[in-house]
Amino acid sequence: MFEQLINGLTQGSIYALLALGFTIIFGVLRMVTFAHGEVFMVGAYSGFVVFTHLQDSLVLAIVAAVVTTFLLGALMEIVAFRRLRDAPHFSSLLVTIGFSVVLTQLALLIFGAEVEAIPMRQIEGLAFSEIRIGEVYVSYLQLSVLGVAILIMAATFLFFKxxxxxxxxxATAQDxxxxxxxxxxxxxxxxxxxxFGSMMGGIAGVLIGFYYNLFYPTMGVMLGLKAFSAAVIGGLASMPGAIVAGLMIGVVEVFSVDFVNSSFRHLIAFVFMFAILLIRPQGLFGSGQLRGARGD
Amino acid sequence: MLQLNDVHTWYGSVHALRGVSLTVGEGEIVSLLGGNACGKSTTMKTILGWVKPRSGEVIFGGQRITGKRPPQIVDAGIAPVLERRRMFPQLTVRENLMMGAWRRRDTAGIAKDIDKMAEIFPVTASRAGQAAGTLSGGEQQMVAMARALMARPKLLIMDEPSMGLSPKFVRTIFDLIIELNRREGLSILVVEQNANMALSIASRGYVLQTGEVVIADTADALLNNPQMQKAYLGIA
Structure with a gap:
């Protein structure tokens, strides 16, 4: 039970990080990005490349993801969104979809369509050394994922506050x-x-890539969708909302596997989100009005 | 101190300013008057670098600032108090003031100015930790002025300071403007629809109509100008 809860929170913390990225970007630029899942994938691959080719250090892999996705985010904003600031919303939405296609295709070109994994001898130190908490054993890797996610979220809060x-x-978000x-x-x-928002996605990407040790060009699609839903459920412009919603979805998903076939887990997650929106259409922390909208 | 020479500003195909020239002297209070859509806001936005004039020049403190970007205009020493106060509603009053000092790096000087604002505008101290959006309109006007002064401007541009405030409160605000002007030698450009009020504190005034200065005179002369009385002062 406790073990499952840890699993759920780990999974959920990834959703929360991704959702936080959506929320930060939306809260300030008033724009939804559909390339977030692909930025996440780029973060995962950057960590993978550095870990397998340079040095097998998780910290270095995370740093690689941070740098790559931060720069990628800055580049996307300067190249595309700055020009579209006064354009209708669907224009920038289309551009983000364009970016997601380009990034996926680039990954296909460079890494191919097959699933990559870090060789066992390199990752076993991380994945199979465990520590005991009470009755249960938790792997270093899982603890790192959860720890880094929490650390990043806390740092984000302190940074903004x-x-x-x-x-x-x-201030810019408000007026x-x-x-x-x-x-x-x-x-x-x-x-x-x-x-910054892209970087949050990139960190989530490297964390989940290592957690499951699976890297493939479309790895961000389902996660991006779920994280976007989590951001909506959280209230879209609310940072605490994104985190709570992300964690909830992770926990619900993991526990649902106890009751139904695991191939239904995505379905369960979306049904759960749908149910919440039926009860609170404005999202958990949404006020019906965008938080940070102009005051007058 | 501030000088606009034959400034033409366009919004796409709309010719918003048709050759505006005006000056604000050092330590002077000047009012810019006119009805809706006469070009008052465009004049302000042109001075602040929010829009670029197609021709003409803006000179401030002997320097040509035409076409400079907003941060550089603030650096040069021009700070606006925007229409409707425009608080950052979810930031605290103190955070709002700190944002006013955004371009400054002198931490000690900023702290000193925060104390100074507390003296001139007590509400900035008594409500320091409160979200600015929860203050009353009058209190917000005080914070808005304090926030602009945190930039240590040489010229303060006030856009419709009387809008949405009670006459009594407008008087308080205008008294404060006069005091700031006397004490600090601050130049002030008051952009107003409320011509009576604006001319009562200004030494000179300009009247804008469809993007052109139609009258430029001393405040006294403007108050007695029959054309003014009919159009803007509500005296038939």
Whole structure:
């Protein structure tokens, strides 16, 4: 039971990280990105490449994912979204779908369609050394995934609450014209925010890639969809909402396997989300109105 | 101090400013008057670098600032108090003030100015930790002014400071503007529809109509100008 809960929370923390990325990007740029799942995949592959070719260190793999997806996010924002800021919403939505296709195809070209895995001799140290917590054994890898996810979430909260840049990002989200009047370079804030949100996706990608030791070009599709749903359930612009919803979905999914065939787990997750939205259409933490929307 | 020379600004195919020229002297209060859609806001946005003029120039403190980006305009020493106050509603009052000092790096100086604001606008201290969106309109106007002053501007541009406030409160705000002007030698450009109020504190005024300055005169002369009285001062 406790073991299952840990499994669920681990899975859920990944959803939460991804959902948090969606939420941050949406909260500031008022834009939904459908390339988030593919950024996640890029993060996973960056970690994979560094781990298998450079040095088998999980920390280094995470750093690789952070750097790659941060830059990728910044690039996407500068190349595409800056030009479309005043365009109708569906234009940028289409562009994000375009990005997702391009990234998937690139991964197919570079890595091929078959599933890659880190060779056993390299990962066994991480995956098979366990520590005991009470009655149960938890692998170092699982603990690392959960630990890193929690750490990143906590750091994100502190960053937005207390740092100078974090405050400016919140200010820009609430009223970007007023921010401009203070001399904030709003374009730069948008770029940093998109990069930051993408980076959250990238970290989630490297964590789950290592957790399951599976890497393939379409690995982000289902996860991106689920994380987007988690973000919607959380209230779309609410960071605590994204985290709670992400964790809930992970736990529900893992526990559902006890009752139904495991191939139904995705279905269960979506039915669960559908049920929540029937009860609270505005999402768990949504106020019916976007949090961070203009005040007047 | 501030000088606009024959400024033409376009929005796409709309010719919004048709050759606006005006000056604001050092330590002077000048009002920019006019009805809806006369070009008041566009003039402000052009000065602030939010829109680029197609021709003409903006000079501030002897420097040509035409076409500079908003952060550089703030650095040059121009800070606006936007129409409707435009608080960051979910940031605290203190965080709002800190945002006003965004371009500054002198931590000690910023802390000192926060204390100074507490003196001039007590509400910034008594409500420091409260979300700015929960304050009343009048209190928000105080915070908005304090926030703009946190940039240590040489020129303060106030866009419709009287909008949505009670006459009594408008008086309080305008008294504060006069005091700031006297004490700090701050130049102030008041962009207003409420011509009576604006001219009562300004030394000079400009009247804008469809993107052109139609009258430019001293405040006293404007108050006695029959054309003004009819169109803007509500005196038949």
């Amino acid at each position: 207390y740092s100078r840049l974090g405050t400016a990002i919140r 970007h014209e007023a921010a401009m009047a203070m001399g904030v370079d709003v374009n730069r804030i948008f770029t940093v925010t998109f990069a």
